[in-house]
Structures are given as C-alpha cells and as structure tokens.
Amino acid sequence: MTPEPGERAAAVDPTGRETTPPKPWPAAGTRAAALSGGTGGPRSLEPLVTTVLDALAEGARRRGGPIAAGRPEEITAAVAAVFAEVSAGPGAPAGAGGSALERLTELLARGSADPAEASCAAHLHCPPLAVAVAADLAVSALNPSQDSWDQAPAATALETLLLQELAGLVGYDPGRAAGVLTSGGTESNLMGLMLARDRILGAASGRRIEQTGLPATGPGRRPRVLVSAAAHFSVQRAAALLGLGEDAVLPVPVDRELRMDTGALAAALDGCAGRGELPVAVVATAGTTDTGAIDPLRDCAALAAEHGAWLHVDAAYGGGALLSDRLAPLLDGLGLADSVSLDWHKLGWQPAAAGIFLVRRSETYASLTRRAAYLNPPDDEEAGYPSLLGLSLRTTRRADAFKIAVTLRTLGREGLGRLVDACHELALAGARTVRDHPQLELHGEPVLTAFLFRYLPADGTRSDEINAALRRRLLREGRAVVGRTELPGEGPGRIRLKLTLLNPHTTAVEVERLLHTVAAAGRTEEDAR
Numbered sequence: 001m002t003p004e005p006g007e008r009a010a011a012v013d014p015t016g017r018e019t020t021p022p023k024p025w026p027a028a029g030t031r032a033a034a035l036s037g038g039t040g041g042p043r044s045l046e047p048l049v050t051t052v053l054d055a056l057a058e059g060a061r062r063r064g065g066p067i068a069a070g071r072p073e074e075i076t077a078a079v080a081a082v083f084a085e086v087s088a089g090p091g092a093p094a095g096a097g098g099s100a101l102e103r104l105t106e107l108l109a110r111g112s113a114d115p116a117e118a119s120c121a122a123h124l125h126c127p128p129l130a131v132a133v134a135a136d137l138a139v140s141a142l143n144p145s146q147d148s149w150d151q152a153p154a155a156t157a158l159e160t161l162l163l164q165e166l167a168g169l170v171g172y173d174p175g176r177a178a179g180v181l182t183s184g185g186t187e188s189n190l191m192g193l194m195l196a197r198d199r200i201l202g203a204a205s206g207r208r209i210e211q212t213g214l215p216a217t218g219p220g221r222r223p224r225v226l227v228s229a230a231a232h233f234s235v236q237r238a239a240a241l242l243g244l245g246e247d248a249v250l251p252v253p254v255d256r257e258l259r260m261d262t263g264a265l266a267a268a269l270d271g272c273a274g275r276g277e278l279p280v281a282v283v284a285t286a287g288t289t290d291t292g293a294i295d296p297l298r299d300c301a302a303l304a305a306e307h308g309a310w311l312h313v314d315a316a317y318g319g320g321a322l323l324s325d326r327l328a329p330l331l332d333g334l335g336l337a338d339s340v341s342l343d344w345h346k347l348g349w350q351p352a353a354a355g356i357f358l359v360r361r362s363e364t365y366a367s368l369t370r371r372a373a374y375l376n377p378p379d380d381e382e383a384g385y386p387s388l389l390g391l392s393l394r395t396t397r398r399a400d401a402f403k404i405a406v407t408l409r410t411l412g413r414e415g416l417g418r419l420v421d422a423c424h425e426l427a428l429a430g431a432r433t434v435r436d437h438p439q440l441e442l443h444g445e446p447v448l449t450a451f452l453f454r455y456l457p458a459d460g461t462r463s464d465e466i467n468a469a470l471r472r473r474l475l476r477e478g479r480a481v482v483g484r485t486e487l488p489g490e491g492p493g494r495i496r497l498k499l500t501l502l503n504p505h506t507t508a509v510e511v512e513r514l515l516h517t518v519a520a521a522g523r524t525e526e527d528a529r
Contacts, residue, residue, distance in 0.1 A: 036141040045141060048101060055102045059109020066120035067113040069478025075111055082107045113481050116503060118510035122483035124289060124317055126502040128351040135406035136351050139399045146397040148375040149385045155399035156388060162401045167358055169322050171335020178362035180391040181400045182355035185316030186234040188341035191357050191393060193225065193238045195339060196281035196310035198367035204278055210367040214243050224272050225249045227283040228260035228295055229488055232314055235283050254488065257444055258288055260295040262303065269307045279309040286331055287318025290485045290498060292448030294318050297333030313337040318448060320347020323413055324420040338364065344404055347420055354400055365391065422504035423449040429508035430499055433515045440519055443496055452496040455522035464495040470521040471497060480517055
C-alpha cells in the first residue's frame, strides 16, 4: 500500500505483521515543523516574523504604559489562562483568537516591563537597538554554537576580531589579550576570580589548583578577596562557587559617593599581610548598580600589584563610558587590570546576553584550557582550524558577538557614544528636577546614567515605609517602574528610590514628569495611612 503524503511507510514487526508507526505531530513538512535554516528557512520565517511583530504592537497597545497594571497574582492568573487556552496536542485546535505564537507573544508584550517606555527606569535593563535585535534574529535562525569551528566558522572569526577591537578599547594590547563573550557580569566576575584563584593560589602553593583543588591553609595563609562594600553580590557568589567561601570576601568601606576608600583598601591589604593571609584578588567596580560609582582604578591597581594580588574590574555597567569621549576619562587605569567585565546589554543597547570578559595577558587563561576529541582535536588546530572552547566556562554558546559587531559597524563608537551622552544628560536633568522639588531629596550627583533620591514625607520617621509603598503603588497601577535600594549602614532612613536612564530617546520633560508622578504617589500614600 502506498503511503499518503506525510505518512511513513509501513514496517514489518518480528512476527511478520505489517505495522504503521503513528504519524508524528506536527507532521514533517507542515508550517509548524518548518525549519529556520537552509535556503527555504527565510520563507518559512517571514510570515511568522510578521505575526510576532503584529502581536508585539498589539501587546504594547493593550499594556498602555511601562508595565502591566495589576497585582502579581492577577497577572499570574491572566498568564495561566492564556497558556491553558493555547495548549497544543494531536488534533488540538488553535487557541481562540489566534495561534499560540500570536497569542503568547501578545501576552508577553502586554505583560512585560518595557524599557523603551520613558517611565520604565528602574534597572540596568536597556531597550535594545532594532538593528541589534534584527542581527540577533539571524543568529537564532542559523543557531551556530561557538564551541567548535565546524559549527560556527564565520562566527568564530568574527568573535575573535570583535574581542581584539574591544581589548584595544579597554586599553589592552590586542595582540596579547584574550577573552570571550559571556552571559553577563555574573559569569564574567566568576571567570575573573577563577583565574585569580588559579594564578595566585597556584603560585603560592606550587600546585595546579584547577586540578588538585584548594590547598589546606589552616588558620593562616587563608585566601582573601577584597571588594568594595558597594560591589555586586556576584563576587560573594563566585567565591562560594570557587570553594573560597563567601566569608573569604572582605568588604572595603566606601565614601559617601559609594566609591571604594583606597586608604581603607591599603589598610585591609596590610591587615591580610599581618595575619599571614593571601590576598588573591582585589575587585574594583567601574559603575555600581545603584549610583554608577567608579572606584579609583589606578590606586586599586597599584595596591593590588604591591601585594601580589590579581586586579579584576567589574565594569559591567561603567564600561559603556568607554564609548563616550566625555565619560571615558572616568575609567582611567582600566587597562591596568588583569581582567575586566563588560556588559553591552546595559550601556550598549544589545538584547541580552551580551557580556564580555577580557584578560590583559592571554597566558593567564591557561587553567581554563580544555580539549575534547570531538570538538577541538590537536591535529585540527595544527591544520589551522581554531577553537574557542578553552576560553569559556560553557560548551554550547550562542554567537552573541554577531549583534555587537553589527551594531558597532552600523553606529560606530561615535554613534554609540552619542547615545551614552544622551542618557548621561537625562540623568543630570533628572537630578536638577529632584533638587528643585520640595518633597524630593537627591542622594548625589549622577556619575553615569543613574541617581538615587527619596520622597520626603511630612513625618520623617516613616520615610522608608512611604518610599517602599509608593513604588509598589506605581507598579500596581501600571504607571511607572522605579528602582529601590538601600544605602550602606544600619538603622532606618536608608531606603532610596532609583532612576536608571538607559533610553536615549527619552526627553528631559518625560523624566521630569516621571519624578512628579513619584512625588504624587508619595502624597497619596501619606494620605492613605
């Protein structure tokens, strides 16, 4: 019997009976099972991309603001309802009102916090450039993986060229540096501390730490990581993952602008020496998540070198200043670091992930080198087929360098620098509005594109309560997404609100309007209590 189109031919089981396997769902060749690659892939993608674009627009229209209005449980229930309606299976009809792609995309857009909206200004969560998103679609369609050359020939070459260019931007010698694309600052900080551990502890113990594990140190010679009290929490997480323990991290006091106090750093390093402890790394921050504060990088580099410690700079946020002629001097000394973290999904306007990890000297990467016969056999490399496997903690890895390369070649450093400067100007304008408002208080002048402030209630003892509540009110009403943090120290009065301005198309008038909205929400909260 000749099978119908889409059916598989009958098979014969061990007893001699003819059997027909169940038809796969969806059947090969149907639109739902079409592939995105090959010569026919673009034609398959085209109507689906149109569906997505239409659904994104409809979702944004229905959202009508920076975030969906409603309480968390209400939004969760709405998502669950649509998710159930579009459940698929053999013979299941499309959900009422459209396909799963259409309805879930519309749901995603309607229920998202959209950083392209002027009143969505809480986090280091940028609105990506359209050209970067389009470039990312190409990567998703082709699905190259960076763990072997034969999966990603062009992408391997492109990532190598891009990293050389970025190394030069940081201040490294591109011929001596090395690096890799990462999932973000957390992974990059982990890699920096891993190499610091292997290099510094390895030299002190005469062992290959990555092979033998941490040496027994006893009460003395304990490894230490010194970091600003305002640094990102991923430093402690990395220390835990690397077997050093979170309490191996010594927080160094900061000044009022939340920059590392280098006098306190010098004292902490001297204290380590006096106790017989080993300073493995100093982690400086170039752009704290709360205020954008930048530690004194040259002083940190000198102190780290004096004590034989590795210097890692977390420039996940502040690294964007390298694009601006005006702000780049803030990162003076960055090129002295042994390793650096950058995130272009912050001040680079890329869709996540677009993290970058760089080391000043490629030989310090040695402990990460790995060989797998099925990915990077030595004879392939000897024949000129390069491998990026030994540069990453991951095996399968997207070609995230592509969207950055496209963006750089489209706008150039100068064009991206104008976007950085525009966001910096917005922060300065917002700070002026806060200073001029009788019910708002500014914490400090913006360094990059973020600043802290608070609403001043009539009863000052309720400042923390009112500021926390007004932020939730704005979320619940779908009117604004404003950040929240706490200043270092103890006791009440530490809660601050935060604007992180990463949309270069936002206007100063819109920022002023947002701040007046915050003040109005504060008054409403006071009246409600």
